[in-house]
Amino acid sequence: MEQQTQVGNWGRWGAEDERGTLNLVDPKGVAAAAHEVRTGKAYGLGLPIQREGAPIFEYRGAPQRLTLTSQTDNAFQDFPGGSEVGANEDVLVIASHSITHMDALCHVQHRGKFYNGFDANTFRSHTGAERCGIEKLGAFALRAVLLDLPRLRGVEFLEPGYVVTRADLDECVAAQGVEIRSGDALLVRTGHLDNFKNETSAGREIPFAQAGLGVDAVSFVREHDIAAVGADNSAIEVIPFDNEQFLSVHIALLVELGVPLLEHLWLTELAEGMAAAGAWSCLLSVSPLPVTGATGSPINPIAIL
DSSP, rough: OOOOOOOOEEEETTTTOGGGGGOOOOHHHHHHHGGSSOOOOEEEEEOOOOOSSOOOOGGOOOOEEEEEEEETGGGGSTTGGGOOOOOOOEEEEEOOSSSSEEEEETTTBBBBBGGGGGOOOOOTTTTTOOSSSSGGTTTTTEEEEEEEEHHTTTTOOOOTTTOOOOHHHHHHHHHHHHHOTTOOEEEEEEEEHHHHHHHHHOOOOOOOOOEEEEEGHHHHHTTOOOOOEEESSSSSSSSSOOOTTTTHHIIIIIIIIIEEEESSSSHHHHHHHHHHHHHOOEEEEEOOOOOOOOOOEEEOOEEEE
């Protein structure tokens, strides 16, 4: 890799690093994170994968479950067991960034560079990312802290377009009495998906605007050495984008700091369980599909409280 001007975490874990802040997660930290389990209850943070009633950007297309084989197919008559035995199989068609998913470090480029200064022009339409593909991140488990901003403000959800600042995050940490540690995952609840469910159930159009992190909040992630950031909205960051700068928080987190992003997490039930337990940290397990060269992957993270 050609020499690059120092940017964020570029070079911090070596010139060939493609895992970014997941380097902060080590076996000792994972073992310590297991002690965050208090109730033993597991929460799936992934949304249902379905054609309707899920947050989907039109250009990505709705996910589809198609029938590959059915027990009623004549082809099964030639299988051992004859007509007394049958089977069903599916074909799944889904965009890598549809519904609940994880962004790889090659998802966004800035000034022709991916994280760590890798050349964005090495991305190919057929083979994908030469560097920083989702397979380079792999599966991981770590301690996660949930900051419930609607609970802090006494509302069901933050107003669409609300810019979450560093001060909001600091205030929520203090109010919840939770400690942020290096190598943690930061989960931010805005209430967007609660609002989405309310609006779709009522047959109303979903507002374009969404509450999310502003550029000011990036310093919280950087100074606490956060390993991954997740939220219950579409882009982690506020929509419309902060200061009208397209993907400004994505650039700061993915490209400059190498922080993987987990989007469209269903956090409401986990937040309720944490509030009841009086604890805002848990063990989080995330496993993206290891698709070579992919810019992201559907996920169903599991939080164990």
